[in-house]
Amino acid sequence: MKKHHLRIPGPTEVPDSVMRAMQTPMLNHRGEEFISIFKQVSEEIKEVFQTQNDVLIFPSAGTGAMEAAIVNLFSPGDLILSFPNGVFSERFAQIAESFGANVERIQVEWGKPVTPDTVRERLTRDTNHEIKGILFTHNETSTGVLNDIKALREAVGNHPAVILVDAISSLGAVDLKTDEWNLDAVVTGSQKALMLPPGLGFISLSAKAWTMVEQSRMPKYYWDFRAAKKSLEKGQTPYTPAVSLIFALKESLELMKKEGLPNIFKRHLMISGALRAGIKAIGMKLFVDDRWASPTVTSIEISGCETQNFSKLLKNRFNITVAGGQEKLKNKIMRIGHLGYVDKMDIINVLAGLEMALGDRNLYGKGVREAELFFEKGEMGQ
Amino acid sequence: MKKHHLRIPGPTEVPDSVMRAMQTPMLNHRGEEFISIFKQVSEEIKEVFQTQNDVLIFPSAGTGAMEAAIVNLFSPGDLILSFPNGVFSERFAQIAESFGANVERIQVEWGKPVTPDTVRERLTRDTNHEIKGILFTHNETSTGVLNDIKALREAVGNHPAVILVDAISSLGAVDLKTDEWNLDAVVTGSQKALMLPPGLGFISLSAKAWTMVEQSRMPKYYWDFRAAKKSLEKGQTPYTPAVSLIFALKESLELMKKEGLPNIFKRHLMISGALRAGIKAIGMKLFVDDRWASPTVTSIEISGCETQNFSKLLKNRFNITVAGGQEKLKNKIMRIGHLGYVDKMDIINVLAGLEMALGDRNLYGKGVREAELFFEKGEMGQ
Numbered sequence: 001m002k003k004h005h006l007r008i009p010g011p012t013e014v015p016d017s018v019m020r021a022m023q024t025p026m027l028n029h030r031g032e033e034f035i036s037i038f039k040q041v042s043e044e045i046k047e048v049f050q051t052q053n054d055v056l057i058f059p060s061a062g063t064g065a066m067e068a069a070i071v072n073l074f075s076p077g078d079l080i081l082s083f084p085n086g087v088f089s090e091r092f093a094q095i096a097e098s099f100g101a102n103v104e105r106i107q108v109e110w111g112k113p114v115t116p117d118t119v120r121e122r123l124t125r126d127t128n129h130e131i132k133g134i135l136f137t138h139n140e141t142s143t144g145v146l147n148d149i150k151a152l153r154e155a156v157g158n159h160p161a162v163i164l165v166d167a168i169s170s171l172g173a174v175d176l177k178t179d180e181w182n183l184d185a186v187v188t189g190s191q192k193a194l195m196l197p198p199g200l201g202f203i204s205l206s207a208k209a210w211t212m213v214e215q216s217r218m219p220k221y222y223w224d225f226r227a228a229k230k231s232l233e234k235g236q237t238p239y240t241p242a243v244s245l246i247f248a249l250k251e252s253l254e255l256m257k258k259e260g261l262p263n264i265f266k267r268h269l270m271i272s273g274a275l276r277a278g279i280k281a282i283g284m285k286l287f288v289d290d291r292w293a294s295p296t297v298t299s300i301e302i303s304g305c306e307t308q309n310f311s312k313l314l315k316n317r318f319n320i321t322v323a324g325g326q327e328k329l330k331n332k333i334m335r336i337g338h339l340g341y342v343d344k345m346d347i348i349n350v351l352a353g354l355e356m357a358l359g360d361r362n363l364y365g366k367g368v369r370e371a372e373l374f375f376e377k378g379e380m381g382q
Numbered sequence: 383m384k385k386h387h388l389r390i391p392g393p394t395e396v397p398d399s400v401m402r403a404m405q406t407p408m409l410n411h412r413g414e415e416f417i418s419i420f421k422q423v424s425e426e427i428k429e430v431f432q433t434q435n436d437v438l439i440f441p442s443a444g445t446g447a448m449e450a451a452i453v454n455l456f457s458p459g460d461l462i463l464s465f466p467n468g469v470f471s472e473r474f475a476q477i478a479e480s481f482g483a484n485v486e487r488i489q490v491e492w493g494k495p496v497t498p499d500t501v502r503e504r505l506t507r508d509t510n511h512e513i514k515g516i517l518f519t520h521n522e523t524s525t526g527v528l529n530d531i532k533a534l535r536e537a538v539g540n541h542p543a544v545i546l547v548d549a550i551s552s553l554g555a556v557d558l559k560t561d562e563w564n565l566d567a568v569v570t571g572s573q574k575a576l577m578l579p580p581g582l583g584f585i586s587l588s589a590k591a592w593t594m595v596e597q598s599r600m601p602k603y604y605w606d607f608r609a610a611k612k613s614l615e616k617g618q619t620p621y622t623p624a625v626s627l628i629f630a631l632k633e634s635l636e637l638m639k640k641e642g643l644p645n646i647f648k649r650h651l652m653i654s655g656a657l658r659a660g661i662k663a664i665g666m667k668l669f670v671d672d673r674w675a676s677p678t679v680t681s682i683e684i685s686g687c688e689t690q691n692f693s694k695l696l697k698n699r700f701n702i703t704v705a706g707g708q709e710k711l712k713n714k715i716m717r718i719g720h721l722g723y724v725d726k727m728d729i730i731n732v733l734a735g736l737e738m739a740l741g742d743r744n745l746y747g748k749g750v751r752e753a754e755l756f757f758e759k760g761e762m763g764q
Contacts, residue, residue, distance in 0.1 A: 004407060004409070006407070006408055006409065006410065008410050010622065011408040011409070011410075011411060011622065011625055012408060013407070013408055014407070014408055019404075019405050020405075022401075022404050022405070022579075022626065023401050023402075023404070023405070025386060025388070025395070025396070026388055026393040026394060026395055026396055026573075026579060027386070027388065027393070027703070028388065028390050028393075028703045028705070029393060029580070030705075031703060059441060059442050059443045059446070059580065059581045059624075060441050060442055060446070060604070061441045061604070061621035061622045061623070061624075062621070062622065063603070063604050063620075063621040063622075064441070064442070064446075064604045064621070067603050067604045094603065095603045095604075098601055098602065098603040099601045099603070100601060189622070191408075191622060191625075197404075197408065197624065197625055197626035197627075198411070198441065198622040198623065198624050198625055198626075199441045199581045199624035199625075199626070199627060218601070219480055219481045219482060219600070219601065220480065221445070221449050221476065221477045221480040221481070222442070222443070222445050222446045222449045222477075238445075239443035239444070239445040239446070240392065240393065240443045240444065240445075240571070240573055240580040241443070241580065242441075242443075242579065242580050242581035242624070243393055243573075243579055243580055243581075244404065244579040244580075244581070244626070244627075245579075245581060245624075245626075321409070321410045321413060323410070323412075
């Protein structure tokens with residue numbers, strides 16, 4: 001008997017009812033029944049994005065949705081600012097470069113967030129407004145750093161550049177006020193906080209972003225936002241949508257609505273806080289400072305081959321799957337994903353697994369105890 | 383009680399066991415279990431493509447896979463030949479144009495196939511080998527015409543242009559010998575003969591195609607074949623794969639292997655032949671000549687608002703969903719899809735539905751009778 005605990009930062013566990021929704025028989029994607037479902041999910045996903053604007057949905061991985069945002073907003077030669085502090089913020093920059101953008105990288109230490117001052121300093125020097133776009137990564141999945149998008153947005157101030165936010169591993173788990181904070185393009189994927197299997201990419205676009213779309217000269221066809229918007233007005237997509245995942249999305253949005261976004265955000269803060277408290281209590285070293293720790297993924301420093309051995313031990317003895325470090329963090333950190341369909345008891349399990357994997361009996365129960373105390377404190381509203 | 387008969391040319395009905403395979407719990411897409419499954423399906427899909435070469439799999443609609451083939455093989459300015467005879471062959475040309483290719487269209491009447499002579503005539507004039515690529519559409523889904531790829535390939539002869547084949551609504555239903563016929567890039571999608579929900583795009587590539595990939599200067603990131611090939615060598619994908627659909631693919635490949643490709647091809651010829659015989663027997667007019675009729679989709683001429691009324695009648699009275707005409711064939715034809723998970727009795731049902739929808743009692747049973755005779759003849763090997 002193997003009960004599996006998937007604690008990677010995506011794909012995440014999928015609730016039973018969402019799995020069952022995927023079983024809906026195929027139908028005509030141009031027929032009334034599907035159109036009605038697609039209209040409904042396209043409307044309801046806006047609430048998760050906290051936007052009044054259209055959200056476009058593509059059959060793709062999250063990276064495809066990032067590419068879609070780039071090729072629809074920019075033209076070759078456009079100056080785009082990037083602040084890489086991990087694998088995914090660097091990827092966003094690389095995509096823009098692949099399509100001929102002039103990407104200026106301001107490097108940030110991996111494990112640290114982008115600071116508003118860094119942004120402000122660069123933009124102040126851009127007196128001629130040569131910078132056309134700014135790439136931000138809300139939650140840097142490769143390190144477990146949450147960038148403070150609200151503060152970064154404020155640092156941009158009235159500079160006319162469009163602001164693109166990769167919110168793939170945060171949207172629907174961490175507060176991100178797309179409209180209130182004036183974010184022009186926000187991108188996410190299905191296999192994270194939306195509790196769906198991978199295969200859907202989502203992009204919201206502000207009115208300003210749409211004016212950029214009209215001027216964009218990067219080549220595109222599959223990702224063309226104008227075609228997608230024209231189809232969306234009829235409750236359709238330009239090309240065949242991933243029908244089963246749209247059925248699943250309908251159900252997951254239902255679940256999210258029932259819990260309520262504020263409660264979902266609180267739950268993620270609660271479980272990540274408890275996990276961090278527990279990890280500290282058993283003497284393991286967190287890679288990221290509390291001040292900018294991600295509510296969806298937690299990195300623990302374990303160097304050398306220890307990282308792999310520890311992960312294998314968690315997998316073989318307790319059926320807990322965690323992720324390793326990527327690129328320059330390979331064999332340096334272990335990452336625990338806790339987003340989407342995850343609750344307090346999942347965190348208790350992880351901590352018990354870590355305690356037993358460490359093997360020091362003096363520590364048994366100590367991490368779990370801290371987590372319990374953290375939960376209690378949270379519930380009492382302190 | 384509504385038993386639904388989905389007779390559109392995709393998405394097609396999905397067998398129960400494939401649906402159930404989609405229910406497999408999420409797992410680490412970088413872990414051993416998934417790698418082993420991905421290696422297996424990547425190997426087995428080659429048999430359906432009738433190729434020894436790698437087949438790349440992307441989370442995308444079929445159109446995405448078409449775009450992937452274009453942007454990885456060509457450079458802006460490349461001269462590409464296209465023979466549009468319907469919506470999808472025209473789309474292939476448009477994608478190439480969107481990325482800066484110099485597309486030369488040789489128009490072919492919709493409802494007619496591309497002839498080898500047309501191809502030969504143009505290539506003979508290309509003495510300096512300026513043409514870099516040729517776009518073919520195996521099965522033109524919008525009309526129900528099957529282009530004779532073998533004959534077209536022979537017409538290309540030793541001309542060095544790479545040959546791209548959109549086999550989205552044919553691969554796995556109609557014989558297509560990728561290697562034997564020397565086809566350089568063959569593209570398909572999941573929601574047709576592979577009996578899967580939409581969301582996966584597939585591309586096979588010849589050695590010659592790979593040399594084009596190395597030289598290609600069209601911009602790309604998500605679709606980058608070099609990245610996909612590098613990942614495939616490790617049994618992985620560059621970005622998160624559509625895990626649930628990969629599980630489903632494993633099952634559908636199992637089903638296809640059990641039936642055997644030659645039997646699958648025969649089944650499609652049998653059901654399309656029977657359908658056509660039945661349609662003729664009840665006096666309806668086939669849009670496409672028998673000589674180039676598609677084994678996967680059959681078009682019937684019904685002009686004006688009759689088309690829509692007839693489709694609605696089939697849907698409302700018999701739960702049979704058919705497709706209409708597209709673009710200049712809108713309100714001129716009705717299309718019946720019969721590919722993938724479809725058998726003789728499905729065709730009997732369609733014919734009974736057509737008979738009752740026509741409402742002429744003298745015709746009742748006549749179409750079905752012809753289909754029965756056709757099946758019998760086929761079984762007796764005549």
